Amino acid sequence: AQKVTQAQTEISVVEKEDVTLDCVYETRDTTYYLFWYKQPPSGELVFLIRRNSFDEQNEISGRYSWNFQKSTSSFNFTITASQVVDSAVYFCALSEAGGNTGKLIFGQGTTLQVKP
Amino acid sequence: GAGVSQTPSNKVTEKGKYVELRCDPISGHTALYWYRQSLGQGPEFLIYFQGTGAADDSGLPNDRFFAVRPEGSVSTLKIQRTERGDSAVYLCASSVSSASSYNEQFFGPGTRLTVL
Numbered sequence: 001a002q003k004v005t006q007a008q009t010e011i012s013v014v015e016k017e018d019v020t021l022d023c024v025y026e027t028r029d030t031t032y033y034l035f036w037y038k039q040p041p042s043g044e045l046v047f048l049i050r051r052n053s054f055d056e057q058n059e060i061s062g063r064y065s066w067n068f069q070k071s072t073s074s075f076n077f078t079i080t081a082s083q084v085v086d087s088a089v090y091f092c093a094l095s096e097a098g099g100n101t102g103k104l105i106f107g108q109g110t111t112l113q114v115k116p
Numbered sequence: 117g118a119g120v121s122q123t124p125s126n127k128v129t130e131k132g133k134y135v136e137l138r139c140d141p142i143s144g145h146t147a148l149y150w151y152r153q154s155l156g157q158g159p160e161f162l163i164y165f166q167g168t169g170a171a172d173d174s175g176l177p178n179d180r181f182f183a184v185r186p187e188g189s190v191s192t193l194k195i196q197r198t199e200r201g202d203s204a205v206y207l208c209a210s211s212v213s214s215a216s217s218y219n220e221q222f223f224g225p226g227t228r229l230t231v232l
Binding site: 004006033035037042043044045046047050052091093095099101102103104105106107108109 | 147149151156157158159160161164166171172175205207209211218219220221222223224225226
C-alpha cells in the first residue's frame with residue numbers, strides 16, 4: 001500500500017539555522033515520483049520539487065536541498081540558513097506511475113516556524 | 117497567466133443541505149484533481165478527471181459526493197445531504213496531462229466548507 005509519513009509534526013527554529021524535514025514513503029511500484037509542496041499561511045499549495053524513482057541524485061536550489069535515498073525510502077528536505085518567510089506547512093507527496101492517474105498521496109505535513 | 121481558481125472561497129451551510137463547489141483549471145490543462153484537506157492533515161485525493169471523464173473516483177468517501185466536468189474545463193464538486201464531518205478545505209488542482217505521473221499539479225486556493 002502506498003503511504004507517506006512525515007514524523008515531525010512541528011519544528012521551530014531561529015532564523016539562520018539549518019533545518020531538515022523528514023519524509024519516508026512506502027510503495028510497491030518500481031516507478032514512482034516524489035514531490036515537496038509548501039503551504040504558506042495563505043493556504044495555496046506551492047510546488048517545490050519532484051524526483052522520479054530512477055534519479056537518486058541529490059538536488060540543490062538556492063537555500064533548498066533534497067536528499068533522496070531509495071535504500072531507506074526517504075526523501076528529506078533541508079533548508080539552509082532559514083528565514084522567517086520559510087514559515088509554512090511543508091508536505092511530501094508520492095505519485096505512483098502504475099495507476100497512470102498522477103494522483104498524489106500526501107504526508108501529514110510538517111509545520112515549520114522560523115523565529116526572528 | 118491565470119492560475120487555478122475556486123469559488124466560493126468560503127461556504128457555510130447547514131447539515132442536510134446540498135452544496136456545489138466550482139473549480140476553474142489553468143487553460144489547456146487536461147487533467148483535473150479534487151482533494152480534501154481536513155484541519156492539520158495533508159490533502160486527500162477524491163477524484164481525477166482526464167478531459168471530461170472521471171478516470172479515477174476511488175477517493176470519493178460515499179455516494180453523497182459527485183463531480184462533473186462536462187466540457188473538459190470547469191469542474192463542479194457536488195455534495196448532497198451534507199454532514200458536519202464534510203467540513204474541510206476542498207482543493208482543486210490541474211496539470212498539463214496525467215499521461216506521466218511526473219507532471220506538476222497546480223493547486224487552487226481552496227474552498228473552505230463549514231457544515232453547521
